Every structure is written in structure tokens, then in C-alpha cells.
Amino acid sequence: MTEMLSAAALAQAVRAGHLSPADIAERCAETIRAREDEVRAFASLDLDGLLAAARKTGPGGVPLAKTVLAGLPVGVKDILDTVDFPTERGSKLYAGYRPATDAAIVRMTARAGGLVAGKTVTTEFAFMQPSATRNPRRTTHSPGGSSAGSAAAVAAGMLPITIGTQTGGSIIRPASYCGVTGYKPSFKLLPVLGLKPFSWSLDTIGLFGAHVADIAFAAGALTGRDFALDGEIAAPRIALVKTPRAHLAAEDAHAALESAAHAAARAGAHVTAIDLPEAVEAGDGAQAVVQGFEAALAFADEWDRHRDQLSPTLSTYLEGAARITPEQYDAARRVARRSRHALADLFADYDTLLTFSVTGEAPEGLGSTGSPAFNRLWTLSGAPCVNVVGLTGATGLPIGVQVVGRFGRDRQALEVAQFLERAIAAN
Amino acid sequence: MTEMLSAAALAQAVRAGHLSPADIAERCAETIRAREDEVRAFASLDLDGLLAAARKTGPGGVPLAKTVLAGLPVGVKDILDTVDFPTERGSKLYAGYRPATDAAIVRMTARAGGLVAGKTVTTEFAFMQPSATRNPRRTTHSPGGSSAGSAAAVAAGMLPITIGTQTGGSIIRPASYCGVTGYKPSFKLLPVLGLKPFSWSLDTIGLFGAHVADIAFAAGALTGRDFALDGEIAAPRIALVKTPRAHLAAEDAHAALESAAHAAARAGAHVTAIDLPEAVEAGDGAQAVVQGFEAALAFADEWDRHRDQLSPTLSTYLEGAARITPEQYDAARRVARRSRHALADLFADYDTLLTFSVTGEAPEGLGSTGSPAFNRLWTLSGAPCVNVVGLTGATGLPIGVQVVGRFGRDRQALEVAQFLERAIAAN
Known part of the structure; x- marks a missing residue:
């Protein structure tokens, strides 16, 4: 078992001059090379690109003072649009698909000085059909879903921070199964632009990291908000x-x-x-109705044109979802x-x-x-x-x-x- | 001045057997051919496709009973994704762009038996830079924006129903200028999936038609909700x-x-x-802050990579918007x-x-x-x-x-x- 990487500690080490972004990228690359065959956390990966970008961050390149994320490698769930990586959404329907623009959270990552190392595996359209990713804690077991690769990459010590999404339980569940910290922020704290929608009232972008301090550090860096934890709450x-x-x-x-x-x-x-x-x-019962009604519209195009290319799991779900009436949804x-x-x-x-x-x-x-x-x-x-x-x-x-x-x-x-x-x- | 087309009356005439969808498509095509050079309501157009589809609706083709929109031609603002038409978003950045899927509202239109005749002109990314569209009521005047083509097409009698969007005043304003009925529904009544976002808390899809009865008919047909107006309110x-x-x-x-x-x-x-x-x-002052902060993130990719291809109007706006802090936004x-x-x-x-x-x-x-x-x-x-x-x-x-x-x-x-x-x- 490799140790998890603390984003907060690594960033501090970079600022203190004890580590360079390239040192960190190399350590991540090494772990990924060692464990990826077994864990299968990535839908696509560019380790050479990561190392090259990391070498350009710090003395002689992008000034560290401008990179709140200190050149840390970040993994992005493959349900989010990226220009530099294929965006396959866990579906053969989007094999090799290249969006025209990055998702907003991907740009926010870049603007904060994070380096996208690759796309992490999502289940098909972030639904329930299991992916090939394995739980790094015990590879005979599921990492959970749908943010399978994002949770697994942090658990395996491959990356310090990964981005995932939750519509039902797709951040908290894999975080628990893989033994990592998962954070589903307040709805729309992280903008969902460039996320393939499943349910617009529910889709939420969140983060995985080793511990709470790492999540708070990354959330603060990405959003420009003050998330510094000062232990204010002595008796919650x-x-x-x-x-x-x-x-x-x-x-x-x-x-x-x-x-x-x-x-x-x-x-x-x-x-x-x-x-x-x-x-x-x-609200628990209402969630299923809201998710179903919205999914039936969110996948209207795929359903109308390419139904045969959806998994039976998703296809059966959407067939039932299409029967939810506007009145049931409004209620x-x-x-x-x-x-x-x-x-x-x-x-x-x-x-x-x-x-x-x-x-x-x-x-x-x-x-x-x-x-x-x-x-x-x-x-x-x-x-x-x-x-x-x-x-x-x-x-x-x-x-x-x-x-x-x-x-x-x-x-x-x-x-x-x-x-x-x-x-x-x-x- | 051509008369506007009443969607409700046309649909009724189709059901009563007085008109066929092909009759209506031909009438629209005729008006479009006569006035488009002057009005410039369309970003792209497929009249042959419209006529062919209309001929397939009704006896011998798609049963009319299945088409609540009765094969009426519909115009779709070019800020919404369409597979069958280029989606240029009023920007040279997206010249010839073909999205992978239809926007949800486009699929809803097709499912309701509406026929998309073409894409109506939007200002650049639905912002304030004027388009080439002219006001059909007096072509020396502006049709308003940003849903310029959608309002103009209805005013010119080219189409009975068009789809637009509003983030600031982009439906009600052009509707007023062009003398058509414009309807901005309750937020998210019409799903925005496949709309190029400007501000996710504000972007709203709506409709243009000749009169209120036409809008109510179309909204009911698209959403499957009961919008039949029975004159219930005698003394509002x-x-x-x-x-x-x-x-x-x-x-x-x-x-x-x-x-x-x-x-x-x-x-x-x-x-x-x-x-x-x-x-x-x-709330009036808050709107500008919400719109600006979100636009700065919604256009992060275009800003970071293709700033020189944005109009000075939009570019200057985004530059100011980027200075809005998260604290100001949260407030x-x-x-x-x-x-x-x-x-x-x-x-x-x-x-x-x-x-x-x-x-x-x-x-x-x-x-x-x-x-x-x-x-x-x-x-x-x-x-x-x-x-x-x-x-x-x-x-x-x-x-x-x-x-x-x-x-x-x-x-x-x-x-x-x-x-x-x-x-x-x-x-």
C-alpha cells in the first residue's frame, strides 16, 4: 500500500523550497506507473506532459507566487470536458470525443496553477454501470462509483487532488470505500459548466484528497475563497x-x-x-423523481439517436424515467x-x-x-x-x-x- | 408588412384537416424567401429539409395524433446546440461548429412534433454586441438583442414559434421592439442543457409567438404541462x-x-x-454582479485561449467581470x-x-x-x-x-x- 499524498503538505513543501513541482510530478508518475495496471484509475493520461509542465513551474518558469496550487498534479473525472484530453464520459458513444472548450473547473484548476495529469475513470455517464477501476485498498473490491477513478487515484497515492461529481452518491460513496476524504460542496459552489449533465438540479462537482486539510486547501485555491481551517470550532x-x-x-x-x-x-x-x-x-424519495425526470431530458439526444449504444443498466433506467410525468416532477x-x-x-x-x-x-x-x-x-x-x-x-x-x-x-x-x-x- | 402566424390557430387548422403541415411549411418558406434578405433573421436555414419533413407529417407519414405541435416549423436561437445545423453562437470562434448532441429543448421540440426550420441569429454569445438582424416593423431599426433573429422571424411572419434565451433582457426586450409576444418562463421550466452558458443562475430559455394563446399552446406542447388558458381569471x-x-x-x-x-x-x-x-x-443591482462573476467563469476557456477573437464589447465586459470577488458574488x-x-x-x-x-x-x-x-x-x-x-x-x-x-x-x-x-x- 502506497501512502496517500497530502496536497496541503506538498504545496507547503514547494513554497518552502523543499520540493519542486517536478519532484512531485515525478513521484506521482512513479506511483501511477507502478499501480495503474492493477488499479485502472485513468481513462487517459499524459505523464510526459505533466512532467514537462511541472518543470516549467517555479524558478525560471511560471512564478510559484502566481500558482496557489503550487503546480500540484490534479486528476479530472472523465465526465468533465477537456481540450487536452479525450472526454469519453465512460461511454463508447463518445470514444475519442474532443470538446471545443475546457470545463470551467478545469480552467479554474489551470488558473490556480494546478496541472491536469489525466482523466480519471467515470462509470458510463456517471451512472451505476460499474467501471473497470479497482479499489486500491483491496483490488478484488469495488472502488464505488461513479467517481471511481478519482477516488482510487487518491487512495493509491497516485495524485494528491482529484475532481469528481455527485448526483446521487458518487463522491461520498467511493470516498468511503477507498478510504479517502471526499467533499461534495454546497450546490453550485464549483460551477458545472462543461459537465455532461445527468440531472441539473443535482449534479455537483466536488473534490477528493487525503485528509480534510487537503480538501480545504484545494477548495480555497480553486475558488479564491477563504477555506483556511483555524480550528475555530472547539465544541461543535x-x-x-x-x-x-x-x-x-x-x-x-x-x-x-x-x-x-x-x-x-x-x-x-x-x-x-x-x-x-x-x-x-x-426529500429522499423526491431525489429519485427529480433525477429521473431530468435524466430523461438530459439524455434525450442519446436516447432518440443512439439507444443501442447505452448499457442495459442506463437504458432500463431511462426507460422508466421517461414515464415520470411533469406533475410528479413538479410535486x-x-x-x-x-x-x-x-x-x-x-x-x-x-x-x-x-x-x-x-x-x-x-x-x-x-x-x-x-x-x-x-x-x-x-x-x-x-x-x-x-x-x-x-x-x-x-x-x-x-x-x-x-x-x-x-x-x-x-x-x-x-x-x-x-x-x-x-x-x-x-x- | 406580413401578418404574424398564430401557432395555436395553425395547429387547430391542421387537426381539423383544413391545412397540412406542408401547406404551413410552404407558407413559411415563401415569407422567408421574400423577406430574409432584408431582415436577416437566420444564422442557418434548411427550407428544403423543412418542406421534406413537413410532407412526412400527417396522412401516410408521422401520425398527427403523435405530434402535439402538429408539424409546425420552429426557429431555434443559434446559442443552442443542434446536430443538424451549425451552431455558431454569434461568434467567429465557433464558425461551422457542429455539436455532438441537440440541446434538450431541441429534442423536446422534435418529440412534440415540431420541425426545426433553422437557427435564428443571436448576438455574439447572447451578449450586447449588435447582430446584423433588422427589425421587421421598420428595418432601419434594431430588433433588440440578444434573441434578435427569434423575435424578428415571428414579427415578419416567417415562423409561428421561435425559441430564445434571456440572461438580462434578451427575450422581453426584442419581443417589445418587434411587437411579438415573448415569454420568459419560470427559471428552469425549460431545461438549458445544450445552451452555451453565460450565467448559470440567470440563463433562461423562452419562447416567441404572435399572441399569448400561441405561447401557451407551444409551452404546453413542449413541456407536456397543462397550459390551456380557460379565461379563469375574470378580475385579476x-x-x-x-x-x-x-x-x-x-x-x-x-x-x-x-x-x-x-x-x-x-x-x-x-x-x-x-x-x-x-x-x-x-435584486436589480445583484443581477449585474451575479451575471458578471459567472460570465467570467463561463467564458474562461475563450478568455484564456482566444481573447483576440472576442468583440471589444464582450472582451471589455469580461475584463471588468473578472475583478468581481467571490465575496462580492456571495453577497x-x-x-x-x-x-x-x-x-x-x-x-x-x-x-x-x-x-x-x-x-x-x-x-x-x-x-x-x-x-x-x-x-x-x-x-x-x-x-x-x-x-x-x-x-x-x-x-x-x-x-x-x-x-x-x-x-x-x-x-x-x-x-x-x-x-x-x-x-x-x-x-
Whole structure:
């Protein structure tokens, strides 16, 4: 097992002159060469280009002071448009496809001085059909989906930062399975322009990194916002939420959640177990309706012209989705709006929620990407979510726990996630 | 002056067997051939293709029962992706560009049995640089922007229905200048997938048609929602709103608004002049900040790689927009949210607002597309807006008035717009 790379620490080392961007690029390239055959995290890759660009960053080239990301290599999920790499979206329909422009987040990465090393594997159009990527923690197991390659590349120590997306549970779930920190920001904090849409009310771009400090560093660098974590929250008020879907969580997922809650309490947090108000919870059912109705329109072209080239998994899904009526969709959007408002009210009493990231350890085999049962509601809510690492399940694979923050209070969510991460590590 | 084509009446004539889709296509083709040299409404056009497709709709071809749009020809603003036509976005940067997929609204048009006749002229990336399109009501005058070709094609009787977009005032303004009905629906009622983004919080797809009944027919056909107007609202409660920007409106724009208000009152409406609550009005300033910050990211690729191929108008705008900080943007989004909530509160007492569509008649010459001063706030609000025709200005050119409805209550907004349209006509 290779160690994960800390983006924050690497950037600091570059600034301090202890490492050059080229040193880091070479280390990444070495790990990728060593493990890629087995892990299959990349849809496309340009290590020579990465090394060349890294050599141009720093003394004699692009001034480091201008690159907040300090020339760190970044992986971009292949559902996002890139000019310099094919954008195949996990579908043979887009084999070799070259978009005319970069996705906004790709330009933001470049403007922040990050170097795109390659495209990370996505499941077909970021849906449920498993990809060929394997879990670096145990390669007989699934890395989850749909941001499979992005989670795996960080877990394998190939890259310090990768970009993923979540419409159901596609960031938090693979983060938990692969034992990395995953961050789904507040809805639209990171612009989705140049993302192949699945559901415009839900599609959210997020980040993977080793630990919370790395995510906060990258989010701050990409957006120009102040995400510096100063440990301000000494005694966070945390609501422990199991949801009516708790029976779907395996025993070891329950144990992980309890263990995280105890660790937090021991570290000084006020942890209160609560039931979600019915109005909040109703959003869980609404998510499926919103996602389905919008997907049927988002894939209208592929469905009308190239149905035979979609996987049976996606094809069957879209066939059902097409039966959702505008009235059902409009009703689901009203439920969603009420759910968001009721959730906002809840945050009067709590800084964050703490809940399951997943139903258990990564599934064995590559036949399933696992269940997004504990993610859908939070994607619909638009609230910032962080998968916190440090705990393991019955067979020793990682099981993360999920911090859910208030919409627009991403820094606070990251603060509490870091508090919890440290509490778990200290336990 | 050719008469405008009523989409609702044409569709009814097709169903009754009085006209065939081919008859209608031929009539459109004839008008287009006669006036296009002068009006320049189209960026690309396929009249042979239209006629061929129309001949295949009806007896012996696609059953009419399956085509809610009854094989009507439709024009699509060239800011929307189409597989069958070049998608040039009003920019030489995209000369000859062929997207891989149709925009969702284009697929929705096809699924509803509409036939895309061609792409209508957009200003460069739907911004302020004037296009070559002329106002069919007086070709020495501007048709407005950015949906110049879509408004002009309907005004010239070339097409019964066209699709446009609005980020500032790009539907209501050209509709007013050209004397056609323009409809900006509730935000995201028509999905923006396949629209080249300018500002993801503001970009809204809408429709142009001859009268309110035509718009309601097309909106119902495209979305599968019930937009049938049954004249339910006998005595609408209308708030007459001049806004603190009233001084920007010319005398004849004031006269048109007063005249519309009197006509409505005479027809039985309860018309009350009100001042907008400050919280609502604050959204007007926020719109510019939101639009600018998002545009700087939406055009990141064009700016970083092809700046020299942007017009000075757009280039200068983006240069300024890039200086908006995330903090200013976040603050503007908070103002926007409060503005939307305060506007929703206002609708407890009124069915719709009635306000200026524009500052006056269409500008003379093609040097300016006119001012969106009376549109920005309503785009930000996400509320449905309708430009109502029937009034004219000092020189005899059209001046519309604007009905603003409650978010999500599009049918009600259209009902009141039709009530007002009839009241103005009866006056």
C-alpha cells in the first residue's frame, strides 16, 4: 500500500523550497506507473506532459507566487470536458470525443496553477454501470462509483487532488470505500459548466484528497475563497442522524458511526441523536423523481439517436424515467424545496449533522458500485458533505462517516469534519 | 408588412384537416424567401429539409395524433446546440461548429412534433454586441438583442414559434421592439442543457409567438404541462410597478404602461400602483454582479485561449467581470435570495405585476440592442414574464408591457397576460 499524498503538505513543501513541482510530478508518475495496471484509475493520461509542465513551474518558469496550487498534479473525472484530453464520459458513444472548450473547473484548476495529469475513470455517464477501476485498498473490491477513478487515484497515492461529481452518491460513496476524504460542496459552489449533465438540479462537482486539510486547501485555491481551517470550532454541536434507512447499514457501518460519535463527544463535541423531521426526510424519495425526470431530458439526444449504444443498466433506467410525468416532477420539486427549508431550520440548533457515508465496506467484486442510500437526500439538499476517514469495517476495509453542513457554510462543515477526523485518529 | 402566424390557430387548422403541415411549411418558406434578405433573421436555414419533413407529417407519414405541435416549423436561437445545423453562437470562434448532441429543448421540440426550420441569429454569445438582424416593423431599426433573429422571424411572419434565451433582457426586450409576444418562463421550466452558458443562475430559455394563446399552446406542447388558458381569471389583482428606474423610460413607454393599466382596470382587473419593497428592488443591482462573476467563469476557456477573437464589447465586459470577488458574488447571491423571497411574499396580495418591458421604442440604427434596465431584476427573480403586445410609441413602433407572475405559476401569468392583451385590443 502506497501512502496517500497530502496536497496541503506538498504545496507547503514547494513554497518552502523543499520540493519542486517536478519532484512531485515525478513521484506521482512513479506511483501511477507502478499501480495503474492493477488499479485502472485513468481513462487517459499524459505523464510526459505533466512532467514537462511541472518543470516549467517555479524558478525560471511560471512564478510559484502566481500558482496557489503550487503546480500540484490534479486528476479530472472523465465526465468533465477537456481540450487536452479525450472526454469519453465512460461511454463508447463518445470514444475519442474532443470538446471545443475546457470545463470551467478545469480552467479554474489551470488558473490556480494546478496541472491536469489525466482523466480519471467515470462509470458510463456517471451512472451505476460499474467501471473497470479497482479499489486500491483491496483490488478484488469495488472502488464505488461513479467517481471511481478519482477516488482510487487518491487512495493509491497516485495524485494528491482529484475532481469528481455527485448526483446521487458518487463522491461520498467511493470516498468511503477507498478510504479517502471526499467533499461534495454546497450546490453550485464549483460551477458545472462543461459537465455532461445527468440531472441539473443535482449534479455537483466536488473534490477528493487525503485528509480534510487537503480538501480545504484545494477548495480555497480553486475558488479564491477563504477555506483556511483555524480550528475555530472547539465544541461543535453535532446532530447524530441515522435516518429511517438505518436498517440498510451493515453492523460495521453502525459501529463506525457510533465510534465516530463517541470520539467526537470525547473530544468535546455536543453530540445529540435526533430523528430527522419528516419534511426533511421526504426529500429522499423526491431525489429519485427529480433525477429521473431530468435524466430523461438530459439524455434525450442519446436516447432518440443512439439507444443501442447505452448499457442495459442506463437504458432500463431511462426507460422508466421517461414515464415520470411533469406533475410528479413538479410535486417532487415542491417536496425538495420544503425539505431544504426544514433542513436549514434544523441548523439553528446544530453546526453539522453526522450520519452514515455508506451502507458498509466496499462490495466484493466489480459487479456493483454499491448503494447511494445514505447520499441521495444530502445531494438533493444541496448541503456540503464530507466523508471523514479513519475507521474500518469487519474485514478491515475503510468505512467513512459523513458530516453534513448547512448550505453555504462549507468552511464550517470542513472545520467540523477536521475536528472529527482528529478525534477519530486520537481515539 | 406580413401578418404574424398564430401557432395555436395553425395547429387547430391542421387537426381539423383544413391545412397540412406542408401547406404551413410552404407558407413559411415563401415569407422567408421574400423577406430574409432584408431582415436577416437566420444564422442557418434548411427550407428544403423543412418542406421534406413537413410532407412526412400527417396522412401516410408521422401520425398527427403523435405530434402535439402538429408539424409546425420552429426557429431555434443559434446559442443552442443542434446536430443538424451549425451552431455558431454569434461568434467567429465557433464558425461551422457542429455539436455532438441537440440541446434538450431541441429534442423536446422534435418529440412534440415540431420541425426545426433553422437557427435564428443571436448576438455574439447572447451578449450586447449588435447582430446584423433588422427589425421587421421598420428595418432601419434594431430588433433588440440578444434573441434578435427569434423575435424578428415571428414579427415578419416567417415562423409561428421561435425559441430564445434571456440572461438580462434578451427575450422581453426584442419581443417589445418587434411587437411579438415573448415569454420568459419560470427559471428552469425549460431545461438549458445544450445552451452555451453565460450565467448559470440567470440563463433562461423562452419562447416567441404572435399572441399569448400561441405561447401557451407551444409551452404546453413542449413541456407536456397543462397550459390551456380557460379565461379563469375574470378580475385579476394586478400591481402596477414602475420601479426606481422609471426615469429611464421614455414618455411613450410611460404612456403605454398607463394605457395598459387603464385597459386592464376597465376590463375588470383590480389595478393598484405600488412601490416595490426595498428587498425586492435590491435584486436589480445583484443581477449585474451575479451575471458578471459567472460570465467570467463561463467564458474562461475563450478568455484564456482566444481573447483576440472576442468583440471589444464582450472582451471589455469580461475584463471588468473578472475583478468581481467571490465575496462580492456571495453577497449578491444573498441579496438575490432575499429579493426572491420578498417578491414571493408580494404575490400574497397580487396575481401578477404589470411593469415596463423596455425603456421605449426600438432604437434607430443597428448600433445598439437597447437597454435591459426593466428586465434584469425579473430575470434574477426567476419569475415568469410575458411581453404583451398591442400598444405603440411616438413613431408608431411597438411598445410592449410586461406581466410578471409568481415563480412556478406560469399558467396564471399567461392567463393574466391574455386578459391584458384582450383588454388592450378592446380599448
